[in-house]
Amino acid sequence: MIRIGMLTSGGDCQSLNATMRGVAKALYRMMNDVEIVGFEDGYKGLIHADYRIMKPEDFSGILTKGGTILGTSRQPFKLMRVPDENGLDKVEAMKHTYRKLKLECLVVLGGNGSQKTANLLWEEGLNVVSLPKTIDNDLWGTDVTFGFQSAINVASNAIDCIHTTAASHGRVFIVEVMGHKVGWLTLYAGIAGGADIILLPEIPYDLNVVIDALKTRSKNGKKFSILAVAEGAISKEDALLTKKELKEKKKNGPVYPSVAYAIGAQITERTGQEVRVTVPGHMQRGGQPCAYDRVLSTRLGAEAAMLIKNKEYGYMAAVKNNEIVKTPLAEVAGKLKTVDPASSIIMEAKMTGISFGDE
Numbered sequence: 001m002i003r004i005g006m007l008t009s010g011g012d013c014q015s016l017n018a019t020m021r022g023v024a025k026a027l028y029r030m031m032n033d034v035e036i037v038g039f040e041d042g043y044k045g046l047i048h049a050d051y052r053i054m055k056p057e058d059f060s061g062i063l064t065k066g067g068t069i070l071g072t073s074r075q076p077f078k079l080m081r082v083p084d085e086n087g088l089d090k091v092e093a094m095k096h097t098y099r100k101l102k103l104e105c106l107v108v109l110g111g112n113g114s115q116k117t118a119n120l121l122w123e124e125g126l127n128v129v130s131l132p133k134t135i136d137n138d139l140w141g142t143d144v145t146f147g148f149q150s151a152i153n154v155a156s157n158a159i160d161c162i163h164t165t166a167a168s169h170g171r172v173f174i175v176e177v178m179g180h181k182v183g184w185l186t187l188y189a190g191i192a193g194g195a196d197i198i199l200l201p202e203i204p205y206d207l208n209v210v211i212d213a214l215k216t217r218s219k220n221g222k223k224f225s226i227l228a229v230a231e232g233a234i235s236k237e238d239a240l241l242t243k244k245e246l247k248e249k250k251k252n253g254p255v256y257p258s259v260a261y262a263i264g265a266q267i268t269e270r271t272g273q274e275v276r277v278t279v280p281g282h283m284q285r286g287g288q289p290c291a292y293d294r295v296l297s298t299r300l301g302a303e304a305a306m307l308i309k310n311k312e313y314g315y316m317a318a319v320k321n322n323e324i325v326k327t328p329l330a331e332v333a334g335k336l337k338t339v340d341p342a343s344s345i346i347m348e349a350k351m352t353g354i355s356f357g358d359e
């Protein structure tokens with residue numbers, strides 16, 4: 001019998017179950033006598049040997065189900081080598097569980113940090129195949145991650161809803177979209193939702209430019225404006241500060257729940273305009289996967305099963321130019337795929353009048 005371990009790690013997203021289903025269905029069809037062991041709550045389950053033997057039925061009826069049937073948790077990569085409160089060496093514990101269960105391979109569905117740990121385990125001698133999960137779409141080595149499109153739908157829906165109320169009241173609205181380090185989700189949701197101003201971590205904004213854009217809209221007879229602002233949006237002046245200086249500045253300044261509220265307060269102070277903030281938050285990771293993600297997850301899952309069948313380990317199933325490919329984990333680990341401010345999508349958005357607050 002061949003035993004395959006499986007876990008979902010890090011922040012959840014809509015298409016985790018669809019992806020596990022894709023892997024499992026293809027594995028059960030392609031390999032005789034295969035058993036899938038599901039680890040509870042991500043790497044935590046692997047560390048503490050908390051697992052259950054999955055049955056083919058466990059993977060039925062979950063294509064459209066959000067969340068993860070295995071549960072997930074955040075186990076920061078930087079702490080992987082740091083013994084826990086009981087002195088447990090997490091990496092050794094994971095290797096021990098893997099060997100005790102006589103696994104042939106470990107399948108990891110995860111984002112950036114989880115891919116780093118997957119690569120570490122591969123370097124430590126375990127057979128690993130991974131899949132690219134995250135609503136942030138910031139994984140290196142794949143054009144797109146599963147979860148991203150579903151999250152765009154939720155976030156753009158939020159902007160759609162804000163549109164009608166913003167128009168009725170003639171208000172400025174800020175919708176804060178998830179993404180601390182990268183702005184893919186804000187960019188796509190902002191364009192799809194018809195936002196007038198989009199602020200991304202990759203394009204530091206100048207508040208004067210943002211205010212000018214708002215004034216121009218008012219002058220042109222537009223009664224309302226919508227800003228799509230990433231969690232990690234940053235001003236030009238703050239972008240010049242070191243992490244320590246920024247922390248200090250925030251400590252000494254007014255306290256806001258998040259960046260959208262800070263920008264909202266500054267707009268009101270400078271223009272006298274009424275500003276409302278909406279934070280869809282974790283809704284963006286919840287609910288059903290969209291049709292695009294279901295297809296993507298099924299394709300990626302099948303590729304992962306194929307890699308296992310061929311004993312090709314140390315890879316992440318990925319997408320390149322709409323083809324499903326395999327990317328070495330060593331290439332994925334530790335890199336971030338960010339929005340290029342000079343990319344065509346930014347230029348096209350600017351051509352249609354969207355301001356990124358930079359010029």
Ligand code: F6P
Pocket residue numbers: 011074111134135136178179180231285
């Ligand atoms: O990485 C996915 C993500 O949803 C980010 O967009 C967001 O900044 C973060 O996770 C939120 O993390 P948590 O669920 O731990 O609050």
